[in-house]
Amino acid sequence: MKLHRLAASVAVLTLVLAGCDNKAAVSSDLKTPAQKASYGIGLSMGKNLSQDGMDDLDSQAVALGIEDALAKKDQRLTDEELMEAFGFLQARAQERTSALNDKTAKDGAAFLVENAKRDGVKSTESGLQYEVVKSAEGAQPKVSDVVRVHYTGTLVDGTVFDSSVERGEPVEFPVGGVIPGWVEGLQLMKIGEKYKFYIPSELAYGAQSPTPDIPANSTLLFDVELLDIVGQPKAEDAGAVELEATEPAAVTEE
Numbered sequence: 001m002k003l004h005r006l007a008a009s010v011a012v013l014t015l016v017l018a019g020c021d022n023k024a025a026v027s028s029d030l031k032t033p034a035q036k037a038s039y040g041i042g043l044s045m046g047k048n049l050s051q052d053g054m055d056d057l058d059s060q061a062v063a064l065g066i067e068d069a070l071a072k073k074d075q076r077l078t079d080e081e082l083m084e085a086f087g088f089l090q091a092r093a094q095e096r097t098s099a100l101n102d103k104t105a106k107d108g109a110a111f112l113v114e115n116a117k118r119d120g121v122k123s124t125e126s127g128l129q130y131e132v133v134k135s136a137e138g139a140q141p142k143v144s145d146v147v148r149v150h151y152t153g154t155l156v157d158g159t160v161f162d163s164s165v166e167r168g169e170p171v172e173f174p175v176g177g178v179i180p181g182w183v184e185g186l187q188l189m190k191i192g193e194k195y196k197f198y199i200p201s202e203l204a205y206g207a208q209s210p211t212p213d214i215p216a217n218s219t220l221l222f223d224v225e226l227l228d229i230v231g232q233p234k235a236e237d238a239g240a241v242e243l244e245a246t247e248p249a250a251v252t253e254e
Contacts, residue, residue, distance in 0.1 A: 105201065111156040116129060140188075148227040150225040153220055155214070156219050191227070201219055
């Protein structure tokens, strides 16, 4: 948990509430723009803190701190007491994150060991596992090609974190511009084929967490359909390693 995020969130929330009538600010009706903005900032702050492992914060104590600041009352705790409390929460959040990362790595490794035993699952030298769901006789893409695909990405527990299928729109990107497991896997496929990729974390995002939906050290599973090879990257895009913002973050390199 980043302390500056907590401080910044509270500071912004205080500014918004300071510009509102106090009774209106706490109204559950949320009718005025100020009420709606105040609620939105509080909601965003709560989500950020929850993602940082701070889901057991005392919301009444948070509100009390904001109330005292707005009323210009003396603070109820010394700066030293506050810093000690913040340090404790930060250390605890780091411990929780480390434990979660270790568990995610172990769960992924165990999944791959068992998955490799299944009929139809093949493994490459890099550690990528794949399964041919539907065969075809189309052309195979090269690392320099741009492809159009449909895909669904899940964690080992089955949680879907991204899906072009659910959005109803396939995506296009350079074969060489995505995570290593995709770069290798796509070049095994032919147009019209459907594969399952089982990608170890080291061929995905490793110790990074690209989105809150994908924990660090995650083994990623993808159902992939290669729809077409649409050409080669434009000259200005040749060195790009990230997809456009409208395309899923799930398969982009950091």
